Amino acid sequence: MFGRWWGVLRAWPYTFGVALAAAIGITAIVMSARLGIALKDPEGFLGPAYVRLPVMGLAFFALGIVPMALRRAGVRHFGRGVKDIIRDEWSWSRVFHIATGLLTFYVCYVSYRNIKGFLPTVREGVNFDTMLSRWDYWLMFGNHPADILHSVLGTGFAAQVLATVYVSYLPLIPVTLAAFLVLNKDFSLGAWYATALSLNWVLGAAAYYVFPSLGPAYSAATLFDDLPTTGVTQLQYSLFVNAAQNYENPTQAPIWGIGAFASLHVSVTLTAVLFFQRTDQPRYLQITAWIYFVLTVIAxxxxxxxxxxxxxxxxxIGWISVALAGWATGNGFWHQRHHKLQLTAEGDSRPSDTDTLANPA
Incomplete structure (x- = not known):
């Protein structure tokens, strides 16, 4: 009996992700209770995460069925076309897997944000900015990396471009997750991406506690005085205000959001790049993702x-997250699997004879 259930759990692509979400969720609850700091839901400009993710899922659901309904039934019988597509393509199993992916991501993300928020209380007075800064100067032969970039790229147009790239990360990653969960019937594909992103939050939270640090913008702010006002500088100021409130009263302040080691902007964007590559997405999407990743690193x-x-x-963190999530969801640890995202629900998305393990990535 146990062997049968174990086999079912191993075959389900979300087993690892759900277990991961449960583990970090319980950790966040326990830390909250012991520290006396209530759990908070981080809000973005699109509203709370528990609102953003379902809305994105529904938006991509509409994106998937509206064009098909128009092609099948035309404008006159559009409603009937939608009903037919939902009946033929959207099983309860598919909806359940999409909901599981969104919920896994949401629990891991919110738990990560709160665990990160407990950092100044748990690791009070511990800071590695001096050590990390010395490494930067050593690697750049006595120069600060930011000074070099400001000299090479300038502090005008480049600042605006890089700021746009950096800030766009906030809504872009949930959008890509919703797309891969909703617009494909291969459940393991969405599970792979959702689990990889969730691993980023968990491993990132752990990294913050290994080397607590603020980053050059907060520990050596004068290096960035020449930069113009952008969305990034506004975000940095907002986080600075939140930090000041946390130092004064962590139980009443917004979630602490400052953390340098490690960079989850880098880890999450690299996760997307490697995932697109290992699932053999269209070349233009892979190239765009690589450009976005490089610009993010520079930013x-x-x-x-x-x-x-x-x-x-x-x-x-990004690399190991994709690899571990691939193994956990049955998509392989080291290998590339060919299953491209289908932008409609038409056709059978089950792996064909050519969807076998290819050359090592």
């Missing part, structure tokens, strides 16, 4: 969010 140093070591650690 983290340019604006003083991170030290070089933070980005290196973030890259490792």
């Amino acid at each position: 983290t140093i340019y604006f003083g969010w991170h030290f070089i070591a933070d980005d290196v650690a973030g890259a490792f």
